[in-house]
């Protein structure tokens with residue numbers, strides 16, 4: 001991966017096993033149970049609007065792109081998988097909930113040419129556009145779209161990437177189960193048949209994700225993430241999985 005942009009480590013940086021971030025509710029339920037989730041302000045649009053407005057002002061002030069969720073290595077992992085899977089450089093790739101757009105920057109620097117980022121926060125979109133412009137990347141589409149809106153404008157993507165967005169959506173204090181169901185439907189609409197879904201999560205275990213995406217998607221593989229030791233048990237605080245959209 002190229003030289004990192006100036007940024008801050010996210011509270012969900014996977015190298016930090018002590019944070020009290022969003023994954024503090026993660027449970028390893030054998031049946032993929034989801035009953036133990038605690039709703040959070042991270043599930044609200046107001047939270048992201050305010051967060052990215054501050055990040056936007058900071059970027060315009062001092063050129064710091066802000067938080068990189070799950071840290072630099074989470075982007076390298078996705079890109080390494082794409083290279084190994086021989087995803088063509090002109091494949092259409094959607095970054096769901098792009099935040100500051102840094103993943104788009106890294107993908108572009110690796111030669112991917114057909115990139116789209118969406119986010120429901122206007123401040124995030126403004127920040128991502130500024131970050132891309134500062135890197136002279138003018139051919140990337142960044143749009144203000146609510147992924148759950150069901151507008152039908154996102155379709156036929158070869159690859160959909162999600163880094164922390166399903167986590168955020170899952171923490172919505174209202175309509176908790178409904179938004180999770182809508183996410184899976186929206187993903188099915190956005191991906192073409194045979195397309196790949198790459199998800200990085202700190203809230204969900206592998207079993208829970210397999211359960212959530214069991215219909216219409218086929219599990220392909222888990223990407224290795226650093227393991228942590230806590231209370232005599234070994235586990236991962238970040239889960240990264242690849243799914244394929246079925247016909």
Ligand SMILES: C[S@@+](CC[C@H](N)C(=O)[O-])C[C@H]1O[C@@H](n2cnc3c(N)ncnc32)[C@H](O)[C@@H]1O
Nearest residue numbers: 048069097098099119120121146147163164165
């Ligand atoms: C944890 S941040 C991750 C940002 C980015 N993917 C990254 O890795 O830095 C979650 C992102 O999801 C966006 N988001 C949450 N709900 C969304 C929705 N319904 N539609 C589009 N974006 C959404 C938020 O605005 C925020 O940018």
